Amino acid sequence: MLTDCIAVWDNFKNFIGGRAGIFHWLLFCAAMLVLLFSGKRDRKLMFWPTVLVLLFFFNPFFYRFVGNRFLSGVYWRLMWMAPVGVITAYAAVRAVFRLNRSYLRAAAGALFIVCVIVTGERMYQQKTFQKAENIYKLPQAAIDVSDAIAAAGVNWKVRSVVPNELLCYVRQYRCDIGLFYGRNAGGFISDIGEDEKRVYEEMCKEEPDIETVTQLCKKNEVIFICFNRNTHRIPDDLDGYGYEHYRDVGVYRIFIKS
Amino acid sequence: MKYQSVLSMFLLFVVIPVWIGVIWVNFLRIKDRAEAFFMAWITGIVTMFAVGQIVLVPLIAAEATLTLAVSVIKMLYTLLAVISFYLLLEHIFGCSLEAEKKQARRMNAADEKKSVFTAVFGVAAAVLIFLQAFVPAYYQHIDDDDSRFVAEEVSAVVHDTMLKDDPISDRFMYWDMGETRKDLASPWTMYVAACCRIVNLAPAVFSHTLFPFFMIPICYAVFFLIGCILFRDDREKVFLFLIFLSVLLIWDYTSTHTSGSMLLLRIWQGKALVAGFFIPVLLLLFYRILQQRESVREMALLPVVSFAGSLVSGIGIVIVPILLAIYGLVDFIYYRNLKKTLAVWMSAAPCGIYLVYYLNGII
Numbered sequence A: 001m002l003t004d005c006i007a008v009w010d011n012f013k014n015f016i017g018g019r020a021g022i023f024h025w026l027l028f029c030a031a032m033l034v035l036l037f038s039g040k041r042d043r044k045l046m047f048w049p050t051v052l053v054l055l056f057f058f059n060p061f062f063y064r065f066v067g068n069r070f071l072s073g074v075y076w077r078l079m080w081m082a083p084v085g086v087i088t089a090y091a092a093v094r095a096v097f098r099l100n101r102s103y104l105r106a107a108a109g110a111l112f113i114v115c116v117i118v119t120g121e122r123m124y125q126q127k128t129f130q131k132a133e134n135i136y137k138l139p140q141a142a143i144d145v146s147d148a149i150a151a152a153g154v155n156w157k158v159r160s161v162v163p164n165e166l167l168c169y170v171r172q173y174r175c176d177i178g179l180f181y182g183r184n185a186g187g188f189i190s191d192i193g194e195d196e197k198r199v200y201e202e203m204c205k206e207e208p209d210i211e212t213v214t215q216l217c218k219k220n221e222v223i224f225i226c227f228n229r230n231t232h233r234i235p236d237d238l239d240g241y242g243y244e245h246y247r248d249v250g251v252y253r254i255f256i257k258s
Numbered sequence B: 001m002k003y004q005s006v007l008s009m010f011l012l013f014v015v016i017p018v019w020i021g022v023i024w025v026n027f028l029r030i031k032d033r034a035e036a037f038f039m040a041w042i043t044g045i046v047t048m049f050a051v052g053q054i055v056l057v058p059l060i061a062a063e064a065t066l067t068l069a070v071s072v073i074k075m076l077y078t079l080l081a082v083i084s085f086y087l088l089l090e091h092i093f094g095c096s097l098e099a100e101k102k103q104a105r106r107m108n109a110a111d112e113k114k115s116v117f118t119a120v121f122g123v124a125a126a127v128l129i130f131l132q133a134f135v136p137a138y139y140q141h142i143d144d145d146d147s148r149f150v151a152e153e154v155s156a157v158v159h160d161t162m163l164k165d166d167p168i169s170d171r172f173m174y175w176d177m178g179e180t181r182k183d184l185a186s187p188w189t190m191y192v193a194a195c196c197r198i199v200n201l202a203p204a205v206f207s208h209t210l211f212p213f214f215m216i217p218i219c220y221a222v223f224f225l226i227g228c229i230l231f232r233d234d235r236e237k238v239f240l241f242l243i244f245l246s247v248l249l250i251w252d253y254t255s256t257h258t259s260g261s262m263l264l265l266r267i268w269q270g271k272a273l274v275a276g277f278f279i280p281v282l283l284l285l286f287y288r289i290l291q292q293r294e295s296v297r298e299m300a301l302l303p304v305v306s307f308a309g310s311l312v313s314g315i316g317i318v319i320v321p322i323l324l325a326i327y328g329l330v331d332f333i334y335y336r337n338l339k340k341t342l343a344v345w346m347s348a349a350p351c352g353i354y355l356v357y358y359l360n361g362i363i
Helices: A002-016 A018-036 A040-057 A060-070 A075-081 A084-096 A102-119 A140-151 A194-204 A210-219 B003-028 B033-061 B066-094 B097-112 B116-138 B146-159 B179-184 B188-199 B203-230 B235-250 B259-265 B270-290 B297-312 B314-335 B338-346 B349-362
Strands: A158-161 A177-179 A224-228 A243-249 A252-257
Touching: A002 A018, A002 A060, A002 A075, A018 A040, A018 A084, A018 A102, A040 A075, A040 A084, A040 B203, A040 B270, A040 B314, A060 A075, A075 B270, A075 B314, A084 A102, A084 B203, A084 B235, A084 B259, A102 B235, A140 A177, A140 A224, A140 A243, A140 A252, A194 A210, A210 A224, B003 B033, B003 B066, B003 B188, B003 B203, B003 B297, B033 B066, B033 B179, B033 B188, B033 B203, B033 B270, B033 B297, B066 B188, B116 B203, B116 B235, B116 B259, B146 B188, B146 B203, B179 B188, B188 B203, B188 B270, B188 B297, B203 B235, B203 B259, B203 B270, B235 B259, B259 B270, B270 B297, B270 B314, B297 B314, B297 B338, B297 B349, B314 B338, B314 B349
Parallel strands: A158 A177, A158 A224
Antiparallel strands: A224 A252, A243 A252
């Protein structure tokens, strides 16, 4: 039981983002108190349903039998059901309009906004939004490498190995380039095979074992292997390994099966 | 980007939903013009998503092509638009001129009550909402979850298949294999692929640029209607509510999991639509339903939301029934109307069917 309680709490912390989200939750708790004392209608529409949602979420039995089994790793998503923003904003408007004079209302409204801004974390910042590199809003390198591979005209569906930083984007742009492994290397989407895992591990290294990579790629009919010349230390050609230099695209060097 | 595609997006996400939503506005007997417009927009979108779910699940299971799915979806949308047009004509010719004049006088009287603050708050709220829609449309936010979603969409559009290609290797696979197995019950990616076909856009462009620009204002339309209920149509308070809510959501990046992050960072993903759109839509409907002791017309929308919520994500299949259960219980505690409560709970039936498959798929 204690383990389930801790797991639920961890999910909650994961959802609010630890200490960063505490203040907004305190505002929400204050808003819930306002609702509790602000009349039957508010209690009926917002207070009690939200209390039930929270009881649902913070219920260790529900977590043990449903959450842990069916929502493992994503149990925090149930917290979306608590209308935190709606209730906080509603209570704030109610509080502002309790004041009679308009200058007091303006001051109270401004105070609320300043509180939210100072204690919250802004959505729009350098790490969340960047200038668009192209119309697809994908890294330009992924598009250039994909176009270069497709331009070879080898086959309708070619198998490729690309550096880790391009794994998630190649197939958002073109579907005629199949990847030997993709985001599944990080434990997502589907299981990864033994050969894929070994190649991925080598591609994570600064100096990949070319012998291992090329052997496994040949075995699995991988046509293209792409390395990042800035992060990988690789020989200039792989002729002795069954792959030849195909093209350089920026910092990326692409080899094609001989 | 072609202007033709932008115009097609406007038609697909504004004109057609509003047109189809007129059926619901007529059914719900909403009189206020602004409320009627936004309700039509929201219910229209929900109905379109529900149609997508009803069409796509059997067609994917039958291994049909995307082209066939697009044709069926287009036919059903056309049928709904024709019904709506008929109702509109009936309304225009069935309503007496005197009644129209009376209503217009009432509306004008209500308009006169609006203060200068209403206008100021209204403009501020509109600017804030526009900025929130503009940022993801203009700037670039990269999310690795798209490596599955957008890849599936690209495969569907190019190969004219539905969930038959592995999103990583592009090798042929059956829809009942791997992680994509659960996508059969919630084929949002195939719905997006169908939309991409209709508006002639690449899935990455559709998802990362134009969809957020249209969807974020739709989400705020839901919040506007929630505000109208909570503040009994006092527009000054409603607009201030929207301003406060916008500020709360913009400064809600305390983690990537919050509702604000879902709504403003990656609304094109199905799970984000559950957090940013479907849960507020259910709140809106419950707020309308909970105000009446007897069964109300809004309850007819609940099964539609159930279907539509199932389309977007597996978490929609789970959350919609939980919310229906909770609000049904609250309604029963207040009104002791078992018939009404059972009707609310029964609305979860579509989700229940998909839930059985979904849980079977992830165990």
